[in-house]
Amino acid sequence: xxxxxxxxxxxxxxxxxxxxxxxxxxxxxYGGINGFWDYGPYGVALKRAVEQAWxxxxxxxxxxxxxxxxxxxxxxxxxxxxxxxxxxxDLMTDCRDCKARHRVDQMEDKSxxxxxGSKNLTAPREFNLMMKTYVGxxxxxxxxxxLRAETCQSIFLNFNLVRISTRRSLPxxxxxxxxxxxxxxxPRNFTFRSREFSQMEMEFFCAEExxxxxxxxxxxxxxxxxxxxxxxxxxxxxxxxxEALAHYARAALDIEFKFPFGWGELEGIHHRGTWDxxxxxxxxxxxxxxFDQTAGKKFLPTVVETSVGVDRTVLAIICRAYDEDKAxxxxxxxxxxxxxxxxxxxxxAPVQVAVLPLAKKIAEPAEKIYxxxxxxxxxxxDLTGSIGKRYRRQDEIGTPFCVTFDFQSIEDGAVTVRDRDxxxxxxxxxxxxxxxxxxxxxx
Ligand code: ATP
Numbered sequence: 001x002x003x004x005x006x007x008x009x010x011x012x013x014x015x016x017x018x019x020x021x022x023x024x025x026x027x028x029x030y031g032g033i034n035g036f037w038d039y040g041p042y043g044v045a046l047k048r049a050v051e052q053a054w055x056x057x058x059x060x061x062x063x064x065x066x067x068x069x070x071x072x073x074x075x076x077x078x079x080x081x082x083x084x085x086x087x088x089x090d091l092m093t094d095c096r097d098c099k100a101r102h103r104v105d106q107m108e109d110k111s112x113x114x115x116x117g118s119k120n121l122t123a124p125r126e127f128n129l130m131m132k133t134y135v136g137x138x139x140x141x142x143x144x145x146x147l148r149a150e151t152c153q154s155i156f157l158n159f160n161l162v163r164i165s166t167r168r169s170l171p172x173x174x175x176x177x178x179x180x181x182x183x184x185x186x187p188r189n190f191t192f193r194s195r196e197f198s199q200m201e202m203e204f205f206c207a208e209e210x211x212x213x214x215x216x217x218x219x220x221x222x223x224x225x226x227x228x229x230x231x232x233x234x235x236x237x238x239x240x241x242x243e244a245l246a247h248y249a250r251a252a253l254d255i256e257f258k259f260p261f262g263w264g265e266l267e268g269i270h271h272r273g274t275w276d277x278x279x280x281x282x283x284x285x286x287x288x289x290x291f292d293q294t295a296g297k298k299f300l301p302t303v304v305e306t307s308v309g310v311d312r313t314v315l316a317i318i319c320r321a322y323d324e325d326k327a328x329x330x331x332x333x334x335x336x337x338x339x340x341x342x343x344x345x346x347x348x349a350p351v352q353v354a355v356l357p358l359a360k361k362i363a364e365p366a367e368k369i370y371x372x373x374x375x376x377x378x379x380x381x382d383l384t385g386s387i388g389k390r391y392r393r394q395d396e397i398g399t400p401f402c403v404t405f406d407f408q409s410i411e412d413g414a415v416t417v418r419d420r421d422x423x424x425x426x427x428x429x430x431x432x433x434x435x436x437x438x439x440x441x442x443x
Contacts, residue, residue: 007256007261009163013260014190016340020396022046022350023191029171034197035187042397043314045350045378047198050313051177053229053347054200058175058306065173065202066162070154072179073135073145078153081283082276084130084146091124092185097438103185129182131195147181154304155203157278161302169302170290171206171214176426177310189261191311198310205301207292208274214304215251215271222306224256230313231345236320238263257316266316267308269315274300316347321398342398343421346441351399353437355367356390358406366405368413369430373403376434377441401437 017023021040025032039047059067079085091104095113097120104110104124111119134140149152149415155174162174177200187193206214212439219239226232242252255267277300283286289298325339346352353373357366363383370381380399382390387404394402402418409415415433417426419440428436 002017006262009260009322010190010319013319016322016342017043017190017318024239035184035193035343036125037194037311039190039290046317046344046348047310047314049348049350050310050317051198051200054308054313055175055177057225057229058200062173064118064171065204066166066168066176068155068158068162068176070151070158070176072148072181073133074148074154074157076145077283078157078280079130079146079149081279082153083279084149085128088128090185093124094122094126094335096120096122099231101185103161106186107260127183127185129184131181131183132154133323148179149182150180150201150307151176151178151199152201152203152307155201156280156288156303159205159277163290171204171290173202173204173211175200175202175292176303177201179275189259191315192261192264195312197312198309199307201305201307204304204306205290205298206304208302211271211273211304212250215269218304218306219253219269222269226255226266230317232257232316232320232346237266240265246272246275248275257312259316264312266312267306268354270305270307272303274302274304276303277301283315298396303414305376317344325404339395341395341420344398344400346400346443349398349400350378351380351397352396352401352441353379353392354399354402355379355381356389356394356402356404357383358404362405365410369403369405369433373433373437379439387410403433 018041022043022323024038024040026036026038028034055067059065072223077153092101093104095116095118098113098116100113102114107114111121113121130149133145133147134143135145136143143287155176159174160443178198179196180199184195187195204214204218211272223237226235226237233420237258238256240254240256242254244253249271250273251271253269254265255269256263257266277288281300288300290301291298311369321342321344323341323343325341326337355366355370355373357363360383367381370379373379382393384390391402400420402420404416404418406416409430413431414427414429417428418424419426
């Protein structure tokens with residue numbers, strides 16, 4: 001059989017995401033808006049599970065990281081200090097013939113339009129990625145503000161407030177999850193490059209002499225996370241070390257994931273030196289130094305950052321989950337042999353358990369079981385259609401366990417649990433169901 005083309009696979013994934021309520025184009029009834037995406041009911045459940053797993057791992061399970069939640073709009077001087085207003089941009093060029101716009105650094109031949117082959121291109125122009133708005137009733141230059149391009153800047157601004165209020169000493173980290181905005185020239189590859197997206201960032205503050213030790217630590221920790229918590233296989237992720245480093249950085253790398261459209265950055269781990277803290281000290285006039293009582297010296301903290309895109313993690317989970325299973329499914333009442341199934345790890349599955357009564361007549365006792373299961377798991381109750389169609393729908397949204405309640409259940413108080421991946425059916429006393437599912441979902 002010919003190998004499926006990667007672009008075909010991506011098209012099928014995008015179509016499933018729409019059909020099954022994972023991801024929709026923003027403002028679709030107006031023709032959409034390029035680079036903006038909405039999460040539907042199943043998409044938002046998956047997105048929240050991704051954020052929760054990261055927060056649990058990076059904040060709640062640790063003793064050395066605090067969380068914050070800051071505003072999207074900060075004082076405009078923040079972006080002057082961070083360098084975003086002066087340097088945060090790409091060179092772009094427009095094709096005068098087909099009107100396509102390109103990022104110059106992504107063009108193989110800088111003199112030829114990748115869309116139509118024309119050489120009739122405008123001279124490369126600087127383009128700033130910051131999104132601008134106005135704060136207050138007057139829309140003039142004195143009231144300009146910016147939507148943040150990364151969540152970490154407000155972590156730097158709050159360093160001393162967090163340190164003092166939590167009585168922290170170095171080393172420790174501050175984490176946050178939130179929206180970021182970049183006026184990307186070429187949004188593409190579904191949600192991979194969007195103009196509005198969410199980041200999960202953690203800035204770890206330490207002494208310069210320990211910073212490379214911490215860089216190595218966070219690199220290993222984050223790879224372990226992708227392997228053990230998210231469930232990515234060894235060959236699905238790789239490390240890309242940066243060849244060119246910012247002048248203040250001692251190291252930088254990306255963790256990349258193998259998407260159907262190629263390897264793409266999921267997370268950046270950056271040694272940021274004292275650059276950010278130094279710049280905010282300079283621009284605000286407020287000391288950002290830390291006094292180390294044991295060593296008896298004052299210094300600017302050095303920062304090691306881990307920065308992940310929520311949307312890219314969600315997309316990676318969706319892409320690797322998509323499977324067309326050729327297994328025999330006729331016995332479940334399906335017409336075709338091919339089963340479209342999203343093999344999402346139970347921890348992240350939008351619906352972890354579906355309760356399906358075999359007939360409407362026995363809906364009531366089945367619903368009692370559903371109410372019980374729902375206390376512990378993201379659950380759905382589905383009565384409509386043949387059992388085969390209901391299984392198929394649950395497969396497509398990635399539900400790992402379907403609990404069927406049949407006429408026998410009324411007699412023996414037992415239910416059948418169908419395992420999405422193993423395609424096994426276990427008969428379990430309803431009284432043991434929550435315990436059985438807890439072991440499976442958290443396996
Ligand atoms: P890229 O090279 O892909 O533009 P970047 O190096 O500019 O990314 P960072 O500034 O390091 O990205 O941001 C950290 C993380 O935020 C990235 O690893 C990515 O997961 C996410 N991210 C950055 N830009 C976007 C975007 N336009 N859409 C979705 N996620 C993004």
